[in-house]
Amino acid sequence: MPKQVDYLIIGQGLAGSLLSWELIQQGSSILLIDNQQTSASQIAAGLINPITGMRLVKSRDIATLLPCATQTYQELSLFFKQDFYIEKPMLRILRNEKEAHKFHQRIQNQDYRHYLQTELRPATESIQAPLGMMQQKQTGYLLTQKLLSCLKNFLQEKQSYRATQFEYQDLQINNGVHWQDISAKKIIFCEGYQAIHNPWFNYLPFQLAKGEILTLTAKQILPSTMLNYGHWFIPLNKYQFRTGATFDSINLNTTPTIAGKNSLIATLTQILPSLDSATLSSHQANIRPTTLDKAPFIGLHPEHPNLAIFNGFGAKGSLQIPYYSKHFVQNLLNKRPITAEVDCRRHALKT
Ligand SMILES: Cc1cc2nc3c(=O)[nH]c(=O)nc-3n(C[C@H](O)[C@H](O)[C@H](O)COP(=O)(O)OP(=O)(O)OC[C@H]3O[C@@H](n4cnc5c(N)ncnc54)[C@H](O)[C@@H]3O)c2cc1C
Numbered sequence: 095m096p097k098q099v100d101y102l103i104i105g106q107g108l109a110g111s112l113l114s115w116e117l118i119q120q121g122s123s124i125l126l127i128d129n130q131q132t133s134a135s136q137i138a139a140g141l142i143n144p145i146t147g148m149r150l151v152k153s154r155d156i157a158t159l160l161p162c163a164t165q166t167y168q169e170l171s172l173f174f175k176q177d178f179y180i181e182k183p184m185l186r187i188l189r190n191e192k193e194a195h196k197f198h199q200r201i202q203n204q205d206y207r208h209y210l211q212t213e214l215r216p217a218t219e220s221i222q223a224p225l226g227m228m229q230q231k232q233t234g235y236l237l238t239q240k241l242l243s244c245l246k247n248f249l250q251e252k253q254s255y256r257a258t259q260f261e262y263q264d265l266q267i268n269n270g271v272h273w274q275d276i277s278a279k280k281i282i283f284c285e286g287y288q289a290i291h292n293p294w295f296n297y298l299p300f301q302l303a304k305g306e307i308l309t310l311t312a313k314q315i316l317p318s319t320m321l322n323y324g325h326w327f328i329p330l331n332k333y334q335f336r337t338g339a340t341f342d343s344i345n346l347n348t349t350p351t352i353a354g355k356n357s358l359i360a361t362l363t364q365i366l367p368s369l370d371s372a373t374l375s376s377h378q379a380n381i382r383p384t385t386l387d388k389a390p391f392i393g394l395h396p397e398h399p400n401l402a403i404f405n406g407f408g409a410k411g412s413l414q415i416p417y418y419s420k421h422f423v424q425n426l427l428n429k430r431p432i433t434a435e436v437d438c439r440r441h442a443l444k445t
Contacts, residue, residue, distance in 0.1 A: 101117055101278055101279065104282070113415075113423070126254060148193065183320070194226070260273070287382070289405050310335055317366070
């Protein structure tokens with residue numbers, strides 16, 4: 095007998111996992127398929143940082159996305175009895191006069207006061223910051239790997255998880271979708287960067303970006319705040335820290351490189367010179383599912399309403415995925431419209 099579920103979901107990164115969680119919370123049945131390859135979510139730093147870029151700009155829709163993200167991670171913490179989201183202040187080192195000028199402009203703006211302290215912090219003995227450090231609020235990082243592991247166990251216990259490669263040619267589309275012994279109303283693709291191989295959605299303008307990230311152990315006690323200086327520094331405990339991430343839109347592979355490692359260490363030790371004696375515990379690389387217009391791809395295929403996509407969260411998955419999981423589930427279950435800027439139908443199907 096074929097097994098009937100409401101939704102077949104492809105990919106157990108942060109997108110597929112939180113979408114599955116939300117669908118289950120709303121009473122739907124799902125089966126999630128994952129090929130268990132190392133993904134962007136598995137190595138991501140999980141940083142949430144409301145003010146980014148050289149122009150110190152607030153992330154789009156931050157006032158909506160951030161409360162939803164922190165609340166979702168708190169609910170998951172209560173359910174799994176573990177912490178996933180670590181709130182931690184971040185100091186941003188002002189690197190030139192232009193940034194210092196922008197900072198003074200931003201603190202005049204009431205909207206930025208939620209995310210920035212008005213006072214600059216001076217350099218310290220261990221941190222090089224001649225122009226001072228901007229104190230950012232409402233920053234933190236998600237322990238993504240730990241969360242995904244809990245959600246995988248949760249789905250396995252519900253018999254809602256299968257570890258296998260989903261082959262596109264095995265899908266049949268008629269009165270819903272059919273794959274192996276499974277029938278579903280819809281299939282939702284959450285394959286991260288591997289969506290470029292998806293025959294139905296590869297027309298969407300992804301603009302992928304490889305990232306490399308290091309985990310190191312210091313010989314001395316680390317500063318307790320996160321730092322941002324173009325790259326970032328996250329202290330995980332007194333001695334262990336992560337630093338990243340490179341951004342490469344040309345060499346789209348998952349191989350860590352010596353050049354990537356050297357560039358991360360060079361920028362780190364300019365700011366924290368004493369860390370030149372830190373020892374490397376891991377060096378990872380993966381590909382962010384970034385998009386040309388920097389907005390996610392969410393919704394139904396323009397010609398096959400049983401096929402859907404939930405992808406394109408780029409470098410901001412931890413911030414965006416909780417809100418958009420709820421948003422998409424409201425569309426799937428209650429036909430609420432998808433916001434135009436994230437609806438995958440904003441891009442015309444190429445014929
Ligand atoms: C170095 C680096 C650092 C990052 N740092 C941050 C950060 O600090 N903050 C932040 O918010 N974001 C960060 N990101 C981005 C973040 O990782 C992404 O936004 C997010 O994880 C994307 O999740 P996803 O589920 O869409 O994709 P993925 O994590 O790529 O997951 C896709 C899943 O689908 C599976 N899959 C694909 N195709 C198939 C198939 N045919 N069959 C079965 N399974 C399949 C894959 O194996 C994978 O498990 C970083 C990314 C990188 C690379």
